[in-house]
């Protein structure tokens with residue numbers, strides 16, 4: 001199967017594309033509203049409901065992947081796409097450019113990692129400090 005650099009959605013990497021009990025799958029489906037930052041076939045980015053910083057949004061794969069612990073080599077392109085989007089969307093949302101400004105990316109995994117929502121998400125935080133969390 002061929003993949004283009006911008007559309008990976010056809011890559012059959014996830015045994016469970018959608019989890020009916022997952023809050024972020026409901027955001028992807030639109031049954032729970034969100035303030036969207038960006039969307040394409042593979043990814044959704046939306047503002048965190050409880051921001052820690054002046055700019056705080058989440059980037060998620062549309063397919064349900066519970067956490068980073070479930071990633072396999074088949075997800076390399078998807079995760080690369082998320083990381084490339086992080087900086088691009090941070091600037092779009094008003095982050096001051098690197099190096100004076102910049103942004104922080106956080107991925108919590110599992111209970112010890114502080115993960116509360118079990119659908120993989122990358123936090124992107126930016127804006128003037130101090131922030132509510134480090």
Ligand code: 5GP
Nearest residue numbers: 023034046047048049050108114115116117
């Ligand atoms: P975690 O602790 O799992 O890394 O982070 C989960 C994040 O999701 C938290 O920062 C929390 O504020 C955010 N969150 C939880 N429920 C919702 C929701 O329904 N909508 C939005 N926009 N964010 C949510």
Ligand code: ZN
Nearest residue numbers: 022025064119
């Ligand atoms: Zn999900």
